[in-house]
Amino acid sequence: MSKQYFGTDGIRGTVGQSPITPDFILHLGHTVGRLLRADGAPKTVLIGKDTRISGYMLESALESGFNSAGVDVVLLGPVPTPAVAHLTRAVRADLGVVISASHNPFADNGIKFFSAQGSKLPDEWELQVEQGLAQPPCWVESEGLGKARRMGDAAGRYIEFCKSTFPQALSLKGLRLVVDAANGAAYQCAPQVFHELGAEVHCIGVTPDGYNINQGVGATAPAALIAKVREVGADYGIALDGDADRLQMVDGSGRLFNGDELLYLMVRDRLEQGEAVAGVVGTLMTNMAIEQALAQLGVPLLRAKVGDRYVLEALMQKGWLLGGESSGHLLALDRHTTGDGIVSALQVLQRVVRSGQRIADALAQVPLFPQVMRNVRMVDRNGWQQHARFQACMREAEAALAGKGRLLVRASGTEPVLRVMAEASDAQLAQHWVEQLAQALQ
Template sequence: MTERRYFGTDGVRGEVGGPTINAAFALRLGYAAGRVLARQYPGRGRPAVIIGKDTRISGYMLESALEAGLSAAGIDVLLAGPVPTPAVAYLTRALRLVAGIVISASHNPFQDNGIKFFSAQGMKLPDEIEAQIEAEIDQPVGCVGSEALGRARRIDDAAGRYIEFCKSTFPNELDLSGLRIVVDAAHGAAYHIAPHVFRELGAEVFAIGCQPDGFNINEKVGAMHPEALVEEVRLRGADLGIALDGDADRLQMVDGTGRLYNGDELLYAIVCDRMKQKPVEGVVGTLMTNLGFEKQMQALGVGFERAKVGDRYVLEAMQRRGWLYGGESSGHLLCLDCHTTGDGIIAALQVLTAMSRSGKSLDELVSELKMYPQKMVNVPLAPGVKWQAHRGLQAAREAVEKQLGDRGRVLIRASGTEPKLRLMVEADELALVEDGLRELVAVNLAID
């Protein structure tokens, strides 16, 4: 595949005002995407797309520029306003549109933003379509004839439609009455949605991180900063806490004692509940998924595969295998029997389903999952150093792996965003982790 110039693993993302996240580029991207989509769906009249966004101040600018480019290419535009990323995936399918567009930088601070696409099926846009859009981006922006211009309109009930969809993934015979839940929406896209979902299912809800001002998204709240949720759960004497990130596709949960549960633990609770309903063939994790999770899947007779870090790669592996469940330690959880993409609200509802069906606390649900100690160190990586072929590093890795045996593992990977090498050791005992990490860090990468 041709090297991408603009699209990363999750659309286009960068600092606002940079080479890609600006009004001029968004206009060109909208026009290019419109031309490609019009060719993809000939004979369907004027194709239509939906645009959703999170709460960043730059969303207004990018939304208007995309709308103009798409309209100039003859595409109708439906504007959903601030809604979670998975809401756009759902609405794209529900409204029978040709694509969905999300303006969000997920868990990043407000100075960043991004643009990503969903296909008509509510999944990440195929690589070949992204490649076609990239090929068009640097072409001059034109305009179809006036009679063929796209129209734009706002969807006033986008949030309500999505709230009902989320609730539909929770069993009809169950409710959340009697539960006191703190919901933290990270001042992001779910600020006016997530509290309603849990409240309408019967819970008493205390909302934090639900006062966006365009600048405070993910700031000391949400899944990236669960300390605020832990504190609020304890303060309120709540039973549970639910934290989302800026675009609400990532989940962290806290129980009444203030214990934090990451994506691996939450996915385990979901899988164990599903196994009681029908067999689960397999689960997809990532290179960062805790080794304890993998070993527990083996003990349960459930297949397990590691994908590269990124929910896109998790989904690709799930589709290839025909498996329904997967996720990342960071909290991107996919339940393809509920939705086509990762969804923090729906994932939380599946954990609550497991608790309601079993009558167990979250701690009890994951009690058999032994999470292995895991530590990571970032070390500088000088330009031109080929760490994969570095003899000293590979020798140290082999020595550590030999020492660990089947009690642990080593993961070495380069950062995708900065000149650093990530060294990670995981084992069933902390001492083994620390000894192994010291041996790896001691390698001088400047000398081979």
């Protein structure tokens, strides 16, 4: 059975259009609540949200849905996605729910879920939910309805958790930082974490109005951060996305560092502290230069499908701790159960403090390979697998790139396009083969 509603990171879409409508979200909460209550035991769910105006409406619908199934609800208010994961585990709740569309514009919203252990739930669970959505509601009697309350100190609890992931013996004193919270869920938490650890903090993206989340700020729009870093003469800038599970960083010169580079630094820090790193999980998009640099450190890279949930699944299967995506979703499973932009930034900054080495200097010997991508529109996005001319061109490209780069071809999961990507130490070589492959399809 294929999934109708769940994508790679929960359910997401434009507010007011199916499925992001109040009636569907109420039905979703009711359905998930019934699944939770299948054993008859009392259950409690935490609900957090980002700063979108639609969060009020969807929060009320979810609350009603869970209550109608006999599930108690604890409302956290605007907090980062990883805060919901942490608090679900910390207070022994049965499920965590986040109302957020992450880096999308304010008109979108979505719902994602965390298990009692603070980790994302598997495909099998999502299929169970979708099967339940096909059934009519079964409201509990009045005496069995769930209750709702607010957790007044949710942000404060999460701030203390983030600080606890940074070594007690270290301090951020002497560092001038710019923190960009994308006018999103971390607008209160993120500046306080870095300030309380000793840094001089300047902020942008901390004045949400319900409509300006990710608007010209945040991890997907780093130009504002780069400008502010230069303006105040900061050492580093930290950019989060709307729900604060993604991280990008820049240095004082305005150089941007992506998730691949930051993951490499996290590995270097562990090794320099004498810790063993059995392996690292990246994705199909992880830059080949990082794979080669890790190999030189004696650390293998395993590639998972694109999506932090698949990185997490691979880490759990291998028993490894570190993984991430170039987009900035980074995982350190001995610090948190899910991707966390603030915690990831602290993992990078602890190496800066310990080593006294600038990030750019640490990465000087790891220049990223240029990546060239083309989206080729196709009626049948899986037809390339039987396309003789394209397959022949692929074999030529793979032979030409052997030892110097790599080729990645994958169908989009959401659009009728085929994504063709080549990367190589020689940008012209990558460009040539992407063009050849695109022409072969046309």
